[in-house]
Amino acid sequence: MPDRPQPPHWTHQLLAWICKPDLLPEIEGDLLELYQRWVQQYGERKAQWLYFLNTLFFLRLFVFRRRGNVSPIMSSAMLRNYFLTAWRQVQKSKLHTAINVFGLAIGIASCLVIALTVQHEFSYDRHHPDSDRVYRITSRLKFADDWITNGGVSGPIPHAMRDEFTGLEAVAAFHTVHSKVSIPSGADFEEQKNVVVAEPDYFTVFPGHQWMIGNPEQSLAQPYQVVLTESQAYKYFRDQEAIGQRLTYFDSLDFVVSGILQDDPRNTDLPFTDYLSFATIKTNESIGQEYGLDNWNGTTSSSLTFIKLSQGTSPTDIGRQFPALVKKYMDSEEDDVERAFVLQPLSDVHFNAEYIMNNQRVAHKPTLYGLALVALFLLLIASINFINLETARAVLRSREVGVRKVLGSSRSQLMQQFLGETFLITLLAGVLSLGVAKLGADFFAESLPPALSLSILWQGNGWLLLLMIIGIVSLLAGTYPAWILSAYSPVFALKNQAMKMSGTTRKAYFRKALIIFQFAIAQAFILGTLMVGSQLHYLLNKDMGFRKDAVVHFYQRHWGDTTQRRFTLINEIRQLSGVSAASLSNSLPAANNWSSRTVTYKTDTSERQAHVYIKEADTSYLQVFDIALLAGRNYHASDTMSELLLNETAARALGFVPPTEAVGELIEFNENNALPVVGVVSDFHDGPLRDKLHPIMMGSNAYNLGNFNVLLATQGKQSTEVQQTLTQIEQVYKRIYPEEPFEYHFYDDTIAEFYEAEQRTARLINVATGLAIFISCLGLLGLVSFTTNQRIKEIGIRKVLGATVTQLIALFSREFVGLVLLSFVVAAPIAWYFAQEWLNGFAYQTSIGVTIFLVTVVSALSLALLTVGLRAWQAALANPVDSLRNE
Amino acid sequence: MKGTNLGEFQELVMLTAGLLYDEAYGVSIKDEIKQQTGRTVTLSTVHAALNRLEDKGFLSSRLGGATEERGGRPKRLFRVTAYGKQALEESRQMRNRMWDLVPKIAWDHH
Numbered sequence: 001m002p003d004r005p006q007p008p009h010w011t012h013q014l015l016a017w018i019c020k021p022d023l024l025p026e027i028e029g030d031l032l033e034l035y036q037r038w039v040q041q042y043g044e045r046k047a048q049w050l051y052f053l054n055t056l057f058f059l060r061l062f063v064f065r066r067r068g069n070v071s072p073i074m075s076s077a078m079l080r081n082y083f084l085t086a087w088r089q090v091q092k093s094k095l096h097t098a099i100n101v102f103g104l105a106i107g108i109a110s111c112l113v114i115a116l117t118v119q120h121e122f123s124y125d126r127h128h129p130d131s132d133r134v135y136r137i138t139s140r141l142k143f144a145d146d147w148i149t150n151g152g153v154s155g156p157i158p159h160a161m162r163d164e165f166t167g168l169e170a171v172a173a174f175h176t177v178h179s180k181v182s183i184p185s186g187a188d189f190e191e192q193k194n195v196v197v198a199e200p201d202y203f204t205v206f207p208g209h210q211w212m213i214g215n216p217e218q219s220l221a222q223p224y225q226v227v228l229t230e231s232q233a234y235k236y237f238r239d240q241e242a243i244g245q246r247l248t249y250f251d252s253l254d255f256v257v258s259g260i261l262q263d264d265p266r267n268t269d270l271p272f273t274d275y276l277s278f279a280t281i282k283t284n285e286s287i288g289q290e291y292g293l294d295n296w297n298g299t300t301s302s303s304l305t306f307i308k309l310s311q312g313t314s315p316t317d318i319g320r321q322f323p324a325l326v327k328k329y330m331d332s333e334e335d336d337v338e339r340a341f342v343l344q345p346l347s348d349v350h351f352n353a354e355y356i357m358n359n360q361r362v363a364h365k366p367t368l369y370g371l372a373l374v375a376l377f378l379l380l381i382a383s384i385n386f387i388n389l390e391t392a393r394a395v396l397r398s399r400e401v402g403v404r405k406v407l408g409s410s411r412s413q414l415m416q417q418f419l420g421e422t423f424l425i426t427l428l429a430g431v432l433s434l435g436v437a438k439l440g441a442d443f444f445a446e447s448l449p450p451a452l453s454l455s456i457l458w459q460g461n462g463w464l465l466l467l468m469i470i471g472i473v474s475l476l477a478g479t480y481p482a483w484i485l486s487a488y489s490p491v492f493a494l495k496n497q498a499m500k501m502s503g504t505t506r507k508a509y510f511r512k513a514l515i516i517f518q519f520a521i522a523q524a525f526i527l528g529t530l531m532v533g534s535q536l537h538y539l540l541n542k543d544m545g546f547r548k549d550a551v552v553h554f555y556q557r558h559w560g561d562t563t564q565r566r567f568t569l570i571n572e573i574r575q576l577s578g579v580s581a582a583s584l585s586n587s588l589p590a591a592n593n594w595s596s597r598t599v600t601y602k603t604d605t606s607e608r609q610a611h612v613y614i615k616e617a618d619t620s621y622l623q624v625f626d627i628a629l630l631a632g633r634n635y636h637a638s639d640t641m642s643e644l645l646l647n648e649t650a651a652r653a654l655g656f657v658p659p660t661e662a663v664g665e666l667i668e669f670n671e672n673n674a675l676p677v678v679g680v681v682s683d684f685h686d687g688p689l690r691d692k693l694h695p696i697m698m699g700s701n702a703y704n705l706g707n708f709n710v711l712l713a714t715q716g717k718q719s720t721e722v723q724q725t726l727t728q729i730e731q732v733y734k735r736i737y738p739e740e741p742f743e744y745h746f747y748d749d750t751i752a753e754f755y756e757a758e759q760r761t762a763r764l765i766n767v768a769t770g771l772a773i774f775i776s777c778l779g780l781l782g783l784v785s786f787t788t789n790q791r792i793k794e795i796g797i798r799k800v801l802g803a804t805v806t807q808l809i810a811l812f813s814r815e816f817v818g819l820v821l822l823s824f825v826v827a828a829p830i831a832w833y834f835a836q837e838w839l840n841g842f843a844y845q846t847s848i849g850v851t852i853f854l855v856t857v858v859s860a861l862s863l864a865l866l867t868v869g870l871r872a873w874q875a876a877l878a879n880p881v882d883s884l885r886n887e
Numbered sequence: 888m889k890g891t892n893l894g895e896f897q898e899l900v901m902l903t904a905g906l907l908y909d910e911a912y913g914v915s916i917k918d919e920i921k922q923q924t925g926r927t928v929t930l931s932t933v934h935a936a937l938n939r940l941e942d943k944g945f946l947s948s949r950l951g952g953a954t955e956e957r958g959g960r961p962k963r964l965f966r967v968t969a970y971g972k973q974a975l976e977e978s979r980q981m982r983n984r985m986w987d988l989v990p991k992i993a994w995d996h997h
Contacts (some may be wrong), residue, residue: 004956026950029960030913030930036956057931497987 007051081680086421099782101777104429107382109436114375121363123268124350135343137305142338151355152303155292169311171206176302179249184603185454199278205308214259225277232273269360315343374768383477384514385779390481402493414486421477432472522776523771527831530852538846545684546589547626550714551747578725580713583624585617600668601654610653611690613694614702624711631660632679641699643678688754689844777867788875798878808876822855909924912962945971
């Protein structure tokens with residue numbers, strides 16, 4: 001035999017597994033005989049393959065086995081019996097079934113919603129052919145000490161790349177713009193936000209678009225051409241033929257519709273509807289300037305460049321070619337900005353908040369992972385309920401197991417039966433979870449991606465996802481109970497001694513461990529809720545160093561506005577009786593936008609430099625925002641900056657100890673420009689509390705001011721009076737800026753918006769906590785009602801012998817108190833650790849006190865006691881006669 | 888006829904088993920079918936049919952003929968039983984009878 005070629009060993013095992021044992025030798029013999037022949041004919045490789053295939057074909061024998069024993073699990077009579085047994089179990093213990101189904105349904109529903117969310121977020125722009133070779137070019141600019149990132153590049157760069165770079169298959173340069181659109185019949189369309197000025201090459205980088213009419217070269221290469229999507233064309237022209245029609249963009253430029261694209265329902269961050277030809281801005285010099293086509297040094301985030309690498313080129317190959325480009329075109333004397341360019345993979349675009357494109361929503365990966373973890377935990381808690389209830393109740397079914405075993409059931413058959421029952425329960429939960437998921441998705445609509453809809457469950461393979469979750473959950477929840485149940489020895493089971501083996505045995509320990517785990521999760525969630533909530537409260541209520549309530553602010557563009565109307569406006573507002581002060585500034589005390597520069601303080605012996613953030617405002621700024629002047633005086637009104645205020649941090653950074661020493665000193669901006677410090681103000685937070693507060697320099701500059709800040713006189717006033725003042729302000733505004741909308745914000749709302757992400761986290765964790773506690777308590781309820789039922793006689797006897805209701809409740813509750821306390825010990829350090837990690841993202845943190853831990857353990861304990869106590873109380877109140885009368 | 892229904896392939900397998908007489912087992916039947924009819928069938932198809940026919944009592948089997956090329960595994964050798972022969976004959980007679988009943992004109996296409 002050693003000389004003969006043999007098929008691989010594992011195929012023997014496969015065959016042995018497939019075939020009934022008594023058929024194995026002959027079948028294997030036949031196959032081996034054929035195998036020798038195949039080796040001769042086709043060689044060993046193909047022979048092995050044929051052998052494997054033919055082995056697989058024998059599955060039909062397994063499925064339609066006619067000879068020998070009929071597998072009982074397959075017989076319809078047994079199946080009927082299994083269903084009947086399952087149904088009786090459901091009927092016998094409706095509460096337990098309800099608890100199991102409901103808990104699992106919540107777990108599955110959260111999994112479903114979250115899985116769909118994750119799938120949705122990761123589907124963005126994955127459909128473009130060769131999308132792994134598509135990158136966006138982003139800019140990094142270094143001003144003074146700070147790197148600033150920008151999702152766009154300056155105008156000439158893409159064209160230079162196309163000419164001078166190697167390794168590029170295509171370069172798509174485009175500008176996102178907003179524009180009102182009008183059609184020849186005179187109808188106007190509100191500002192369209194998905195307009196893009198693009199070259200034909202756009203469709204080489206993103207070739208997935210279907211052209212209904214036209215093609216990139218013919219429809220987008222000439223000046224004043226526009227390509228529309230199908231639905232956009234319908235919006236403009238309804239049922240008229242769109243091709244050849246005229247559309248007016250930017251109030252004055254006429255474009256001819258020269259192509260129609262099919263609508264693409266797939267998720268994308270490039271949802272453009274109007275493609276204006278790039279040739280337009282190239283031929284028209286004045287527009288070209290507006291788009292910075294020749295401006296190497298200006299970077300705006302609406303001038304975007306996507307590239308497609310040639311096959312086999314790596315991003316670093318492209319990155320290497322940038323320094324030469326920068327040196328050649330952007331290395332001028334007067335421009336001391338350091339530049340770098342980074343290739344961002346297309347797959348990163350949907351997740352990177354650093355470069356937001358055309359106001360597209362970005363997803364936050366850590367949040368998605370957090371969500372997935374939450375769903376997993378909820379599912380685990382629900383599965384633990386199932387495991388605990390089923391193992392506790394296993395004793396009740398021990399006799400069934402005994403009888404089945406005596407009648408010839410094998411252990412694996414019993415396991416199949418019980419797993420099958422679990423599957424049915426889970427299936428029921430799965431169906432219910434669809435409803436729960438719908439409710440949940442509606443309820444959390446604002447935390448979910450807007451385009452997400454549960455209906456994708458019914459498209460394609462969505463239902464497979466549900467089935468997969470159900471399958472995994474059945475195994476997770478069902479395996480251990482099935483193992484325990486099928487393990488009963490028929491001798492003990494039938495002599496009614498199965499009870500003896502439970503209670504203090506290993507199973508009970510396991511059950512306790514699971515309860516501890518479950519309550520540890522629940523308490524970790526409670527701790528998380530409290531800590532996040534406490535930090536959020538701190539963020540929203542911490543004294544920022546300036547006044548934020550009763551302040552209303554609004555903005556008006558000031559670039560290129562040479563009129564005096566903003567000064568007129570602010571003065572008229574000051575006249576209103578309901579206004580105590582009003583100020584014009586370039587930015588709010590705490591804002592998301594800022595400007596900064598490096599300044600120097602020189603003495604005879606030393607020189608100190610500091611990078612300071614600049615706020616420009618009129619003289620009322622300190623009064624409106626109640627920023628305290630520590631030393632010196634406020635600056636005088638002036639059209640250009642002539643006097644300075646420093647905050648304490650800025651003064652300290654420039655070497656003044658104490659900071660008030662700075663008053664009267666000269667601060668240099670550059671060689672021939674130095675300004676005197678006339679006062680020092682107290683520190684205030686100039687941004688979200690995530691960041692440390694910055695050194696700040698303030699001065700008067702009439703030209704940069706576009707923020708109107710109004711302090712309302714609210715002292716002792718009704719809200720209607722305040723509302724009246726706001727209406728008056730609007731009237732004044734409308735008189736002076738008749739063409740502009742009036743949009744005002746209360747400053748405390750604006751500050752609350754800084755923490756939108758944190759508020760979302762808080763909302764999420766609140767709900768997760770609620771659900772975790774709810775499911776855990778459901779489980780406890782199930783367990784307690786089971787044990788009280790089991791011990792109903794014991795309760796009766798104890799009562800007869802004089803036990804009070806309190807004593808009885810204590811009897812049942814004692815065990816659970818211990819478990820909850822133990823689980824707190826597990827949860828506290830874990831929750832503490834993760835909360836610290838989260839808090840480390842903030843420069844200013846609330847202090848986590850003992851109170852939070854106390855509140856957690858007390859609330860968890862009282863919830864558990866309430867659940868257990870209610871049921872125990874009910875049992876303890878029962879008349880002992882009822883339970884003791886019948887044997 | 889009822890109760891002894893034979894599928895076309897089953898009939899083929901039984902006839903093959905008959906003509907191979909004492910050498911009828913999985914591989915040889917598969918080969919003979921190929922030779923007689925040109926049909927390529929898989930081993931499992933043959934085995935499935937053989938099992939089914941043995942269940943019905945049309946074939947009987949014994950083990951024997953372990954060879955080295957079979958890795959020492961025995962062959963299951965099949966023989967047509969008297970009941971099987973009867974079924975084959977019934978099937979053949981039914982065909983003949985029906986052939987005879989077809990009027991000549993039915994074949995007359997020219």
